[in-house]
Amino acid sequence: MSRQTARQQRIVVTELNKREEGFEKKFAIDEELKFKSIARRNRLFGQWVAEKLGKSGADRDAYAKEVIAAEIDGGEVAVARKIAADLAAKGSAISEADIKAKLDEFLAIAVAQVKAGT
Numbered sequence: 353m354s355r356q357t358a359r360q361q362r363i364v365v366t367e368l369n370k371r372e373e374g375f376e377k378k379f380a381i382d383e384e385l386k387f388k389s390i391a392r393r394n395r396l397f398g399q400w401v402a403e404k405l406g407k408s409g410a411d412r413d414a415y416a417k418e419v420i421a422a423e424i425d426g427g428e429v430a431v432a433r434k435i436a437a438d439l440a441a442k443g444s445a446i447s448e449a450d451i452k453a454k455l456d457e458f459l460a461i462a463v464a465q466v467k468a469g470t
Contacts, residue, residue, distance in 0.1 A: 385463070385466060385467070388466045389459060389462045389463045389466050390423065390459070390462070391420055391423070392462035392465060392466055393455065393458045393459040393461075393462040394416070394419045394420045394422075394423045394431060394458075395416045395417075395419070395420055396416075396458045396461060396462060397416075397419060397431070397435070397454060397455060397458045398415055398416030398417070398418065398419030398420065399412055399413070399415075399416045400454070400458070401415070401419070401435050401438065401439065402415035402416060404439065404442075404444060405438060405439070405442050405444075406442075418434070419431055419434065419435070422434045428455065431455070432448060432451045432452070432455070435451055436448070436451060
């Protein structure tokens with residue numbers, strides 16, 4: 353193998369390593385954005401539901417934290433179940449489709465806020 357061929361191979365390997373590092377960094381950033389956005393969505397959604405339940409101030413914020421905890425414990429399904437049960441207990445039924453629509457709506461808002469750093 354000539355010196356030039358060996359040098360070219362090292363350059364290719366170096367470039368591939370840099371490219372891999374770039375993809376790994378982007379993945380990490382994307383996952384962080386996803387995590388923060390979902391947490392923000394759940395907080396916003398929890399505050400919205402809390403207001404529907406007649407809660408305000410510290411009670412509203414505490415309820416939003418419960419919604420965030422439900423996501424951590426069981427994912428979006430657990431959030432939907434909690435919201436549906438809490439609203440039903442107050443006599444305000446909400447369909448699964450309405451919950452999904454609100455989650456999507458608040459996710460869009462949350463992503464924009466997280467990207468904007470607000």
